Structure formats: C-alpha cells, structure tokens
Amino acid sequence: MNFTIDENGYYGHYGGAYIPEILRTNIVALKQQFLALRDDPDFNAAYDRLLRDYVGRPSPLYYAPRLSERYGATIYLKREDLNHTGSHKINNTIGQVLLARHMGKRHILAETGAGQHGVATATVAALMEMQCTVFMGETDIARQQPNVEKMRLLGATVVPVTSGSKTLKDAANEAIRYWIHYPADTHYVIGSVIGPDPYPDMVAHFQSVISSEIRQQLLSEEGVACPHAVIACVGGGSNAAGAFYHFLEEEQVQLIGVEAAGKGVDSGHTAATIATGSAGVIHGSKTLLMQDSDGQIKEPYSISAGLDYPGIGPLHAHLHETGRASFLQATDEEALQAAFLLMRMEGIIPAIESAHALAALEKLSFSNTGPVVVCLSGRGDKDMDAYIRAAPASFKNHQL
Amino acid sequence: MNRIQSLFEQKENKVLSFYCTAGYPRLQDTLPVLTALQAAGADMIEIGIPFSDPLADGPVIQESSAVALANGMNLQELFRQLKDVREQVSVPLILMGYLNPLLQYGVSRFCRDAAACGIDGLIIPDLPLEEYRREWQHAMEAYGLNMIFLVTPFTPQERLREIDECSSGFLYMVTTAGTTGGSIGPDEATKRYFSFIKEQRLNRPVMAGFGIRDKPGFDQACAYVNGAIVGSGLIRVLQQYPDKGEIVIRDFVHSFF
Numbered sequence: 156m157n158f159t160i161d162e163n164g165y166y167g168h169y170g171g172a173y174i175p176e177i178l179r180t181n182i183v184a185l186k187q188q189f190l191a192l193r194d195d196p197d198f199n200a201a202y203d204r205l206l207r208d209y210v211g212r213p214s215p216l217y218y219a220p221r222l223s224e225r226y227g228a229t230i231y232l233k234r235e236d237l238n239h240t241g242s243h244k245i246n247n248t249i250g251q252v253l254l255a256r257h258m259g260k261r262h263i264l265a266e267t268g269a270g271q272h273g274v275a276t277a278t279v280a281a282l283m284e285m286q287c288t289v290f291m292g293e294t295d296i297a298r299q300q301p302n303v304e305k306m307r308l309l310g311a312t313v314v315p316v317t318s319g320s321k322t323l324k325d326a327a328n329e330a331i332r333y334w335i336h337y338p339a340d341t342h343y344v345i346g347s348v349i350g351p352d353p354y355p356d357m358v359a360h361f362q363s364v365i366s367s368e369i370r371q372q373l374l375s376e377e378g379v380a381c382p383h384a385v386i387a388c389v390g391g392g393s394n395a396a397g398a399f400y401h402f403l404e405e406e407q408v409q410l411i412g413v414e415a416a417g418k419g420v421d422s423g424h425t426a427a428t429i430a431t432g433s434a435g436v437i438h439g440s441k442t443l444l445m446q447d448s449d450g451q452i453k454e455p456y457s458i459s460a461g462l463d464y465p466g467i468g469p470l471h472a473h474l475h476e477t478g479r480a481s482f483l484q485a486t487d488e489e490a491l492q493a494a495f496l497l498m499r500m501e502g503i504i505p506a507i508e509s510a511h512a513l514a515a516l517e518k519l520s521f522s523n524t525g526p527v528v529v530c531l532s533g534r535g536d537k538d539m540d541a542y543i544r545a546a547p548a549s550f551k552n553h554q555l
Numbered sequence: 556m557n558r559i560q561s562l563f564e565q566k567e568n569k570v571l572s573f574y575c576t577a578g579y580p581r582l583q584d585t586l587p588v589l590t591a592l593q594a595a596g597a598d599m600i601e602i603g604i605p606f607s608d609p610l611a612d613g614p615v616i617q618e619s620s621a622v623a624l625a626n627g628m629n630l631q632e633l634f635r636q637l638k639d640v641r642e643q644v645s646v647p648l649i650l651m652g653y654l655n656p657l658l659q660y661g662v663s664r665f666c667r668d669a670a671a672c673g674i675d676g677l678i679i680p681d682l683p684l685e686e687y688r689r690e691w692q693h694a695m696e697a698y699g700l701n702m703i704f705l706v707t708p709f710t711p712q713e714r715l716r717e718i719d720e721c722s723s724g725f726l727y728m729v730t731t732a733g734t735t736g737g738s739i740g741p742d743e744a745t746k747r748y749f750s751f752i753k754e755q756r757l758n759r760p761v762m763a764g765f766g767i768r769d770k771p772g773f774d775q776a777c778a779y780v781n782g783a784i785v786g787s788g789l790i791r792v793l794q795q796y797p798d799k800g801e802i803v804i805r806d807f808v809h810s811f812f
C-alpha cells in the first residue's frame with residue numbers, strides 16, 4: 156500500500172487543494188518552496204539545531220512502569236509534553252516559520268483551538284522577528300485563558316472569532332479570510348495535517364521527527380525499532396501523523412488514532428469525525444468531515460479544545476479507508492479519568508487532548524505483545540480549570 | 556446559445572448584475588426578489604446557495620447565509636422555489652455556491668436539476684480549474700451550463716489565459732485581494748489591474764465583482780470591463796425588504812443608472 160502523497164496532492168481519494176483562486180498563487184509557491192527545501196542540508200541543519208537547542212529534542216521515550224503493570228503491557232510515553240511551549244505543535248511551527256522566512260514573508264497567521272499551536276507560533280514568530288496574528292474562537296478563549304495570556308505576552312495579536320461555534324473550525328475560517336486579504340506578505344501556519352495541499356504533507360513531514368526518534372529510542376531500549384502499537388489522539392491529526400509516519404510501511408505496527416467522542420458518539424455532542432462523518436470538502440481539502448444531509452458542516456463538541464474540530468486530515472481519512480490505521484473514540488469522561496490516572500500513577504499531568512490517547516488503553520488488550528507507544532502530545536497546564544472542576548472529591552481533600 | 560451569451564451579444568457594456576442569497580431575508584423571498592430585480596432593470600442575477608462556512612465571503616454575506624440556513628433553505632427547497640422561475644424571469648440566472656453542499660447533492664444531479672429550472676451558469680468559488688476538469692466539466696457541458704471562473708489580482712498571466720479558455724459565459728474578475736463586502740478604491744493599483752485585464756483582450760466578457768457597491772464603483776469598472784456584479788450592497792438593502800417592499804430594490808438598482 157502507498158501512504159505517500161501523490162503529485163496532485165492526494166492520499167488515495169483524499170486531499171487536493173479546494174481553495175479560492177486568490178490563494179492559489181500562495182499555495183503553489185509554498186509547495187515549490189517546501190519541495191525545494193525539505194531535503195536541503197542547510198535548511199535541515201537550521202531546523203534540527205532549533206529542535207535540539209530551542210525545543211529540547213529529542214523528547215524522552217519514557218517507560219511507564221505503573222501504567223505497564225496496570226494494563227499488562229510494556230507501555231512507553233513519547234514525551235512531547237516536555238517540549239518548549241508544552242506540546243508537539245512547535246515541531247511544525249519551527250519548520251513553517253523557517254520556510255516563511257525563506258519566502259520573504261514578514262507576517263505569520265495561525266488558527267488555534269487549545270492555544271498550543273497559537274503559543275508555539277507566537278513563540279517562534281518572536282524568535283524570528285515576525286509579526287504574528289492568531290485567530291481563536293471565543294469559546295476557546297474562555298476555556299484556555301492561560302494560553303491567550305501567553306500569546307499576548309509573546310507579542311502576538313489574538314483575534315477573537317465569533318462566527319459559527321466559535322471554536323477551531325471558525326478560527327481557521329477567519330485565518331483563511333484574513334489571508335485572502337493579505338496574500339502577498341503573509342504566511343498562514345496551519346497547525347495540523349489539514350488544509351489544502353501542500354499543508355497535510357508538509358505538517359506531517361515536520362512532525363515526523365516524533366516517529367523517527369521513537370525508532371531510535373526503542374532500538375536502544377528494547378533492541379527493536381518497531382513497537383507493537385502506536386496510539387495518538389486525533390484532532391486534525393498532526394501528532395498522530397508524526398507518531399505514525401515512519402511506521403506507515405511497517406505493516407506489523409498497529410496504528411491507533413483516538414478521536415474525541417465528546418458526550419458520546421451518538422449524543423449529537425461529539426467531535427468523532429471518523430465515527431460520524433462522511434466525505435466532503437473542508438478548509439480546502441477533500442476528506443472526512445461531520446456534516447448534515449445538506450452538506451452543511453456540523454458544529455463539533457469536545458471538552459478538549461484541540462480535538463474540537465469537525466474534520467480530519469486527508470492522510471487519516473486514507474489510513475481509515477485502507478484499514479492501515481484503526482480509530483477509536485474516547486468520551487470527555489473517559490479522557491478525564493485517564494488524565495487523573497496518569498497524574499496519580501506516573502506523576503504527569505497530561506493535556507486533555509493527550510488524555511484521549513491514554514483512554515484507549517482501557518479499550519485495548521495487549522497480552523504478550525511488544526512495546527506500546529502512546530504519544531503524550533502535550534502537558535496539562537492549560538487544562539487546570541477543567542481538571543480542578545472534574546476532580547473526584549477524594550482529590551480535593553487538602554486537610555492534614 | 557444560452558441567455559448569458561445572448562446578453563453579452565446585445566449589450567457589451569454597463570452590464571449590471573446582482574447577487575442575492577437564496578431564502579433571504581425570509582425563506583419565500585427568493586422569487587419575489589428575483590422578479591423585483593428584473594423589473595428594476597437588472598441584466599443578470601446570481602443566486603447564492605447558503606453554506607455554513609463561506610470562506611470567500613465577508614460579514615454581510617456570511618450573515619445572510621446564516622439567516623437563510625436558519626430559515627430552512629437547502630438545495631431541495633431552492634429547486635422547488637425555482638421550478639417555474641422561467642415563467643417570470645428571463646434574465647440570465649447563475650447559481651453561486653460552495654462545493655460541499657453541491658457534492659452532497661451529487662454533481663450530476665445538481666447540474667440536471669439546475670438546468671431543469673433554467674439556470675444558465677455556475678460559480679463555485681472553491682472549485683479549482685483542475686478539479687473542475689476532473690469532476691464537473693462533463694456534467695456541466697451535458698446539461699448546457701456555463702462555468703464562470705474567478706480571476707484575481709494575483710492570478711498570473713498564463714493562468715489567466717488558461718482560465719479564460721476554460722470559462723464559458725464570462726470571467727468573474729475579483730477586483731481586489733479580499734472577501735466580499737469591501738469596496739474598490741480609485742487607487743493606482745486598482746487602475747493598473749483593470750488596465751491589465753482590459754489589455755489582455757480575453758475571449759470571454761469580463762464582469763468585475765467584490766467591492767462594487769455604488770454608481771462610482773460601477774462606472775469605474777465599466778470603463779475597463781463589460782460590467783459589474785453587486786453583492787453585499789444589495790444584501791444590506793434587502794434587510795429592509797420585508798418592511799418596505801420592492802421599492803427598496805427598485806431604488807437601489809436605479810441608483811446605478
């Protein structure tokens with residue numbers, strides 16, 4: 156099977172560039188520049204150096220003893236939460252802002268849901284002396300306040316988005332509209348493996364460092380490069396794409412994506428695109444999306460701002476269609492329980508997004524298999540409000 | 556020859572076209588708005604199919620789409636409303652809609668039902684030339700529908716020629732970088748772009764759109780191209796239509812003469 160993008164920008168039936176004509180010149184130039192630089196030694200040296208000295212890569216592959224014992228498996232956590240700015244998002248942001256600088260762009264745009272991509276973009280924009288504007292839905296501004304403050308401190312302009320469900324999808328709409336107004340000097344840093352070609356392939360490329368490190372780290376820890384399974388949460392799907400990337404052709408490795416089921420897959424309050432969606436076009440890409448029978452895009456719901464998106468990257472639509480990856484769903488409640496478990500058993504407070512990946516461990520059985528890697532895509536600082544509100548009574552007992 | 560071609564044969568300049576959102580301001584207003592526009596002297600009309608996520612539109616048309624969707628507008632309803640439109644309206648009619656609702660309806664079913672109502676052409680702002688060739692061209696030609704592509708200040712000359720070749724009916728010249736609802740200025744860059752388009756001696760007639768909201772803007776465009784399309788300006792006027800009736804449409808159309 157083939158999991159690389161074809162020359163027209165498709166993974167099987169999914170992908171393409173369904174964009175207003177005004178953005179076409181930008182997209183074509185971006186693709187040319189990306190293809191020219193992806194194998195350029197100087198570009199890659201600059202990228203790798205920043206990943207090492209600025210982000211702190213490689214991120215540890217941590218053997219989680221108590222989780223392993225609980226689930227009867229050898230469980231490793233890929234610690235993207237330990238990156239500078241607290242998630243995997245910065246791997247992509249550094250790559251794209253370097254690219255934008257090569258293209259002579261002065262102004263960086265981003266959409267953000269949880270604020271992790273927004274913070275990563277504002278951070279790299281500060282580092283590389285670029286103007287930065289971040290679009291964020293009002294609902295997300297309210298539930299991820301610490302990240303809003305961080306972006307502002309870092310010098311970015313945060314634009315509240317009030318259209319639609321006021322979440323990630325709407326933030327991306329506004330970023331695209333803004334880009335239509337200022338196509339010449341602006342680069343739009345999309346934060347996941349979504350959007351028109353070349354974004355899905357480009358973002359997956361910049362995130363692929365995750366799986367390339369997993370291979371090396373497993374080899375030295377376990378003597379094998381390939382795990383039994385890789386588990387990652389899927390909003391648009393960038394941390395999953397990065398964690399799967401170098402295992403796509405290794406068909407013995409199970410690839411498991413975990414979507415946000417919200418209040419339940421059939422509750423009408425969900426962001427589980429693969430479970431409830433169908434083929435269509437969203438944000439410039441033909442892919443699976445949540446829509447009604449008239450083709451109007453449905454407003455998703457998840458406790459997790461980063462997974463609260465009604466589409467999924469075209470690579471994942473293709474992995475689903477071909478059966479190469481399987482996709483599970485975790486509810487808000489299951490994710491919260493998995494987060495609390497990780498806090499108490501391993502001393503790690505995960506992002507609520509990443510907790511969805513951990514929740515899959517409850518649904519799978521691994522008897523006598525090889526190592527299982529869970530991508531811990533981010534840390535939970537931004538989610539403290541939600542955790543404090545949902546914590547079991549026993550957690551709240553501070554009295555001595 | 557379809558109605559769009561006959562229009563441009565009869566009238567080479569000052570072609571005045573309007574955009575209205577289907578099912579706006581009230582669900583059943585689509586047809587009365589079309590007849591009022593024609594009676595007031597519109598040469599051509601674009602009917603917008605509302606979509607939840609209209610990427611190329613500014614706030615005014617976004618809002619009208621949201622209202623129309625809340626009113627219950629969808630493609631089945633639109634084709635029901637337009638079934639006998641040709642008994643009352645003779646000017647060229649164009650459907651403008653984003654791709655996803657059309658894909659769900661089905662490409663060839665959509666073309667068939669549009670043609671059956673007497674629709675002359677389509678504008679699909681998020682359908683690039685390449686995908687048009689792959690998935691749409693065949694069905695549109697089979698049903699005699701014109702395809703109207705957009706060109707912009709950022710469209711390179713070579714691609715402009717290619718789009719001109721593939722368009723039928725006319726070319727939609729987006730006047731400035733922006734979504735709908737802005738306004739064109741008399742600035743040098745705009746003039747240069749208009750002159751550039753005029754000098755290309757394109758095969759198709761050219762209609763300017765985005766940012767044409769009054770007579771000065773219309774006249775400015777008509778100095779270079781065949782005519783212009785007025786969208787957000789009309790939508791703003793339609794907000795008063797339920798109270799004040801057709802007179803608001805007539806006065807607005809006449810303000811361009």
Ligand SMILES: Cc1ncc(COP(=O)(O)O)c(C=O)c1O
Nearest residue numbers: 271347390391392393394461533
């Ligand atoms: C920590 C974390 N994980 C995962 C995601 C989801 O994005 P993706 O599916 O692109 O990895 C986000 C998005 O904001 C995030 O902040």
